[in-house]
Amino acid sequence: MQRHRRFIAIVAVLAAVAAPLAASAATTSHRANVTISFMEAMSSGTQKPTLDDLTQNFESTHPGITINLIAEPNYGVLQQKEEAAIAAGDPPTIGQAYENWAAAYASAKAIIPLDGYVNSKKVGVPGTFKSHIWKGVWNDLFLPDGKIWMWPFNKSDYVLFYNANMLKAAGLSVPTTWAQYAAAEKKVTTGGSWGESLDTGTLSAPANGTLEYLSMVKAFGGTWIKNGKPTLDTKAAVQALQFLDDLKTHGALQVGTNYPEQTALGAGRSAFAVSSIAGYPYMLAAVGGKFNMQVAPLPAGPNGGEGNAMAGTNTVIFSKASAAQRAAAWEFMKYLSSPHATAYWAIKTGYLPVTKSALVYMKKYIATHPYQKIAAEALQYAGGNPPYAWWTQAEGYVAEAMQAVLDNGASPASALATAQQKAMAAASS
Amino acid sequence: MSVNGTVTARALGISRSRRTSRKGIRNGRLAMLYLSPALLVFLVFTIGPAIFVLYISFFNWNLLNPSLSHFVGGGNYTALVHSSDFWNSIVTSVYFVGATVGGSTVLGLGIALLLSRRGVVRRIVRLAVLTPYFTPLVATSIVWVWIFNPQFGLIDSLLRLLHLPEVGWLQSTTWAMPALIVYTLWHDLGFTVIIFLAGLATVSGELREAARVDGANYWHEVRDVVIPQLVNTTLFVVVITTIDSLQAFTQIYTMTGGGPLSATTTTGFLLYQQSFVFYKTGFGAAIAVVLFVVIALFTLLQLRLSRRAA
Numbered sequence: 001m002q003r004h005r006r007f008i009a010i011v012a013v014l015a016a017v018a019a020p021l022a023a024s025a026a027t028t029s030h031r032a033n034v035t036i037s038f039m040e041a042m043s044s045g046t047q048k049p050t051l052d053d054l055t056q057n058f059e060s061t062h063p064g065i066t067i068n069l070i071a072e073p074n075y076g077v078l079q080q081k082e083e084a085a086i087a088a089g090d091p092p093t094i095g096q097a098y099e100n101w102a103a104a105y106a107s108a109k110a111i112i113p114l115d116g117y118v119n120s121k122k123v124g125v126p127g128t129f130k131s132h133i134w135k136g137v138w139n140d141l142f143l144p145d146g147k148i149w150m151w152p153f154n155k156s157d158y159v160l161f162y163n164a165n166m167l168k169a170a171g172l173s174v175p176t177t178w179a180q181y182a183a184a185e186k187k188v189t190t191g192g193s194w195g196e197s198l199d200t201g202t203l204s205a206p207a208n209g210t211l212e213y214l215s216m217v218k219a220f221g222g223t224w225i226k227n228g229k230p231t232l233d234t235k236a237a238v239q240a241l242q243f244l245d246d247l248k249t250h251g252a253l254q255v256g257t258n259y260p261e262q263t264a265l266g267a268g269r270s271a272f273a274v275s276s277i278a279g280y281p282y283m284l285a286a287v288g289g290k291f292n293m294q295v296a297p298l299p300a301g302p303n304g305g306e307g308n309a310m311a312g313t314n315t316v317i318f319s320k321a322s323a324a325q326r327a328a329a330w331e332f333m334k335y336l337s338s339p340h341a342t343a344y345w346a347i348k349t350g351y352l353p354v355t356k357s358a359l360v361y362m363k364k365y366i367a368t369h370p371y372q373k374i375a376a377e378a379l380q381y382a383g384g385n386p387p388y389a390w391w392t393q394a395e396g397y398v399a400e401a402m403q404a405v406l407d408n409g410a411s412p413a414s415a416l417a418t419a420q421q422k423a424m425a426a427a428s429s
Numbered sequence: 430m431s432v433n434g435t436v437t438a439r440a441l442g443i444s445r446s447r448r449t450s451r452k453g454i455r456n457g458r459l460a461m462l463y464l465s466p467a468l469l470v471f472l473v474f475t476i477g478p479a480i481f482v483l484y485i486s487f488f489n490w491n492l493l494n495p496s497l498s499h500f501v502g503g504g505n506y507t508a509l510v511h512s513s514d515f516w517n518s519i520v521t522s523v524y525f526v527g528a529t530v531g532g533s534t535v536l537g538l539g540i541a542l543l544l545s546r547r548g549v550v551r552r553i554v555r556l557a558v559l560t561p562y563f564t565p566l567v568a569t570s571i572v573w574v575w576i577f578n579p580q581f582g583l584i585d586s587l588l589r590l591l592h593l594p595e596v597g598w599l600q601s602t603t604w605a606m607p608a609l610i611v612y613t614l615w616h617d618l619g620f621t622v623i624i625f626l627a628g629l630a631t632v633s634g635e636l637r638e639a640a641r642v643d644g645a646n647y648w649h650e651v652r653d654v655v656i657p658q659l660v661n662t663t664l665f666v667v668v669i670t671t672i673d674s675l676q677a678f679t680q681i682y683t684m685t686g687g688g689p690l691s692a693t694t695t696t697g698f699l700l701y702q703q704s705f706v707f708y709k710t711g712f713g714a715a716i717a718v719v720l721f722v723v724i725a726l727f728t729l730l731q732l733r734l735s736r737r738a739a
């Protein structure tokens with residue numbers, strides 16, 4: 001009953017939408033029945049019921065289209081299931097995919113490019129809609145061949161969670177540059193507390209700590225790739241890793257596994273945690289009301305440089321889908337990125353709206369959750385995973401370089417030189 | 430009559446052997462019929478995939494679209510020979526296997542000797558030793574990740590309490606493998622204890638008593654009477670735990686992900702990494718074939734040594 005009431009509320013909100021959705025429904029009302037499947041990993045917390053709601057609403061406004069959601073427990077399993085399904089010749093109609101996954105799927109001809117749909121006069125998106133998608137999100141949709149292969153769905157980026165009580169007690173204001181951040185971390189480091197914890201991950205599974213470092217590299221003026229090749233050992237990259245090593249040596253940075261940033265912040269032991277904004281509900285749960293947790297944008301680099309790693313996935317259409325399924329899939333993907341739907345998704349799950357137009361429908365929410373606007377605006381300059389299949393390996397070598405420096409005393413320059421050498425070999429193989 | 434009796438007996442004998450032979454053939458066919466479902470399952474789910482892995486090891490195999498694969502002959506095996514990652518994984522595997530097999534055998538026998546006598550306390554301890562073996566690897570691995578956590582874990586908390594230096598455990602290239610070995614021994618020791626307990630039940634009580642009568646103390650009794658009679662059991666334990674260790678994956682995936690810096694990347698884990706993370710499926714298949722050969726050799730060795738011991 002509660003679910004039914006919630007569903008009615010959603011329909012009421014979305015019924016206030018202007019022409020596009022209604023027109024879309026009108027044009028599709030006479031469509032033959034088609035069933036599509038969506039393999040996704042939105043199965044924890046509020047993600048599942050929210051996606052269920054959006055799906056039901058889409059089906060009600062697009063009679064004739066049925067969507068089967070295939071929920072997987074996490075991204076690791078999702079990727080394995082998608083790969084297994086592709087190898088078995090029985091993929092879903094659409095699936096969530098990171099950029100490097102999409103690159104691998106595209107080279108195996110397992111997915112289709114979307115230019116024909118995006119730019120179609122009949123079913124495409126208007127220019128205004130395209131220009132309202134955050135720049136970082138829009139750039140993220142392309143593979144190196146210049147075609148659009150993905151469409152945005154659940155995006156997030158990295159923010160700075162902090163213990164406001166601890167900062168106040170130390171007489172510190174929220175750092176706006178990485179230099180201020182280092183000073184703050186060192187100041188709060190005493191016997192029982194420290195600046196932050198991070199998890200570098202491993203070669204097979206880089207973790208949040210690696211993304212934090214890569215964000216810093218950009219803020220320090222560095223790049224991750226150039227001309228389709230990795231650039232892991234730039235001056236900025238060495239500087240950023242040296243920065244983290246200094247903090248580790250001081251004891252202000254601790255290394256751990258299994259979301260240590262969340263555990264340390266939640267336990268009131270660390271002042272800061274750098275994590276995806278999508279982790280906000282989990283951070284809040286870990287804090288459990290023990291102190292005032294706040295959110296700030298990631299600090300800026302030495303010359304005011306901004307750097308952020310975009311997280312979250314896009315959606316892709318698999319090539320085994322029939323023409324009717326592809327058309328229905330495109331309608332659903334377009335719907336999920338529409339201002340109302342993406343606003344609803346962001347409000348309920350903590351992910352970010354993929355388009356600026358959605359912020360208009362989030363005014364009330366942002367008034368009480370200002371961090372959402374902070375994180376959403378960072379999507380303008382955030383960078384997604386480079387769209388190359390070899391990036392999985394290259395990112396793993398970055399994680400290894402961090403391990404070599406932070407846990408095993410290697411010098412940042414030599415560790416990154418090794419990572420660059422291995423990444424080049426992977427990119428060339 | 431006797432001639433008739435002899436002729437009759439001979440005739441009976443020839444007839445009996447022919448009847449026995451026909452019966453044997455019929456029984457053999459019936460046996461095959463009863464075994465065929467299991468054999469079919471074995472063929473489809475074990476032999477077939479093994480042959481397919483051998484096949485794809487000769488290709489630069491595209492997991493997502495096999496039609497894009499191309500034949501490279503022995504290229505993957507050549508790459509394997511020249512791969513430092515592969516040889517490092519061999520060294521890591523030898524480390525892991527040596528420690529877990531040696532630890533399982535020695536500790537398993539030791540604990541079995543202690544538990545072999547009767548008593549309520551011993552029954553409770555036996556249950557406590559055996560229970561971890563039946564717990565899920567993933568769930569218990571995650572618990573041990575927290576036990577080894579440097580900031581919040583049990584072990585480092587105890588070290589801090591005793592004013593001893595903290596250890597990075599799963600973040601340390603030195604300590605990550607010992608941590609994995611400790612977990613593996615904790616989980617699998619129950620199995621070897623049970624096997625040794627069964628073996629100890631077959632040891633001749635009379636020989637042990639005779640040794641005691643001759644003045645042997647408990648240690649001499651174990652060394653000179655019990656252990657020699659446990660040769661076959663020990664052999665079985667060594668081979669089975671070696672095979673299990675060579676195939677270990679879950680705890681490595683959950684606890685260390687093969688790190689830090691590939692310190693815990695065994696050959697089995699390297700196989701997964703190359704095939705399913707980096708999409709080098711042909712290369713991964715070559716690793717699988719090499720691993721198969723190693724395990725097969727161990728099995729043959731066990732059979733040979735068992736026959737010799739018998």
